[in-house]
Amino acid sequence: MTDASQPDMQLETLPQERSRAMQLWGRFRDHKGGIIGAAVFLIIIIAVTIGPYIHTIDPQFLDIRSKNQGPSMLHPFGTDNLGRDMLAQVLAGGRLSLSVGMVAMALSLFLGTVVGLLSGYIKWLDGPLMRLTDLFLALPLLPLLLVIIMLFRETLRAIFGPETGIFILIVFVIGITSWMHTARIVRGDVLSIKNQEFILAAKSGGTREYNIILRHLLPNVMSSIMVSATLGIATAIITESALSFLGLGFPSDFPTWGRLLYDGANFLQITPSRVLWPGLAISLTVLSVNYMGDAFRDALDPHKVKH
Numbered sequence: 118m119t120d121a122s123q124p125d126m127q128l129e130t131l132p133q134e135r136s137r138a139m140q141l142w143g144r145f146r147d148h149k150g151g152i153i154g155a156a157v158f159l160i161i162i163i164a165v166t167i168g169p170y171i172h173t174i175d176p177q178f179l180d181i182r183s184k185n186q187g188p189s190m191l192h193p194f195g196t197d198n199l200g201r202d203m204l205a206q207v208l209a210g211g212r213l214s215l216s217v218g219m220v221a222m223a224l225s226l227f228l229g230t231v232v233g234l235l236s237g238y239i240k241w242l243d244g245p246l247m248r249l250t251d252l253f254l255a256l257p258l259l260p261l262l263l264v265i266i267m268l269f270r271e272t273l274r275a276i277f278g279p280e281t282g283i284f285i286l287i288v289f290v291i292g293i294t295s296w297m298h299t300a301r302i303v304r305g306d307v308l309s310i311k312n313q314e315f316i317l318a319a320k321s322g323g324t325r326e327y328n329i330i331l332r333h334l335l336p337n338v339m340s341s342i343m344v345s346a347t348l349g350i351a352t353a354i355i356t357e358s359a360l361s362f363l364g365l366g367f368p369s370d371f372p373t374w375g376r377l378l379y380d381g382a383n384f385l386q387i388t389p390s391r392v393l394w395p396g397l398a399i400s401l402t403v404l405s406v407n408y409m410g411d412a413f414r415d416a417l418d419p420h421k422v423k424h
Contacts, residue, residue: 141416141417142416144415144416145412145413145415145416148408148411148412148415148416150408150411150412151408151409151411151412151413151415151416152412153405153408154404154405154406154407154408154409154412155405155408155409155412157401157404157405158402158405158406158409161211161215161398161401161402161405162215164208164211165208165209165211165212165215166212168204168208169205169208169209172193172202172204172205172208174192174202174204174205175202175205176201176202176205176206176208176209176372177201177370178200178201178202178205179199179200179201180196180200180201181199181200182200183196183200184196184197184198184199184200185197185198185384185387185388186200186388187388187390188390192204194207194390194394195388195390195391196388197380197381197384197388197391198384198387198388203377203390203391203394204394206372206377207374207377207394207395207398209372210372210373210374210376210377210395210398211374211398213284213367213371213372213373214354214357214358214373214374214375214398214399214402215354215402216284217284217287217288217291217353217354217357217373218350218351218353218354218357219350219353220288220292221287221288221291221292221295221349221353221356221357222346222349222350222352222353223292224288224289224291224292224293224296225291225292225293225295225296225299225349225353226296226299226342226345226346226349227296228292228293228296228299228300229296229297229298229299229300229302229303229345230299230300230303230335230338230342232246232249232250232296232300232303232304233299233300233301233302233303233304233306233307233338234303234304234307234330234334234335234338236250236300236304236307237303237304237305237306237307237308237311237334238307238311238326238329238330238334243304246300247304250297250300250301253294253296253297254297256294258294259359261294262290262291262294262356262360262365263363263365265286265290266286266287266290266360266365267365269286270282270283270286270365273285273286279368279370279371280367280368280371283366283367283368283371284367287357287360287366287367291352291353291356291357295349295352295353295356298345299341299342299345299349302341302345303338303341303342306337306338306341307334307338310334310337310338311334315333316329316333316334319332319333340413340414340417343413343417344410344413344414344417347406347407347409347410347413348406348407348410350406351402351403351406351407351410354374354399354402354403354406355399355403357373357375358373358374358375358378358399359375360375361373361374361375361376361378361379362375362376362378362379362382363379364379366379374395374396374398374399375395375399377391377394377395378392378395378396378399381395
């Protein structure tokens, strides 16, 4: 009887999961800003992924005779002071900037979720973990980032190479300095869930603590984690751009949007487009991700469900 009933139970849960997904999609679709943001973000991802196969100019190709040119048919975004094509550099920089943002966001979410779950569920860990969170929140992040990068930059470049070493360093630095808000949000959700009946029933049934955390608590805080994920991408992209603008990010041979801003700042009066295009790319990406985060938050908020 038990074996025969298991497929029936699984078949019953599939329509429920599908209907819930459709409800979430319907609420997300009602948020016009979220739809526009998702469309813009998707266009940006497609552009930086497929664009180099369409616009095939090497971003590091030097053509001194074409330096400091404005937009043209051959160079739609113009050229820099060394004659490199700006469109090719913006596309290449987008791949690096988005990669840094997503990987740093994943690291930040992992740390914040682990700290939040343990702090909210295990009472004796709540005090130490929250004081650690407060300590990180109290640190001046930009000077801390600068110090860490200055200390470990050359070492990691020598071990992993110029691009991989800087990528690892920047992702690590952004990840370990941006997990605190996620930890606080997850902790608050866990505190409100852990005394509910299904958690108490799991405890009384002899379920192990780690199974309760993974199977019962974690799925119920996924909505907050998803919102933090969208906002974390925007924060990581802005932080990487700020570091690159200060000259502490990737070298000029590996352009990111922030590095393109840094390199073009001295030529603002000669070719303003050098700053316009990477700045516009950063702004559109951050705005679209923020709108998507607002839409996810509204779609997953049970108090905003329309009856």
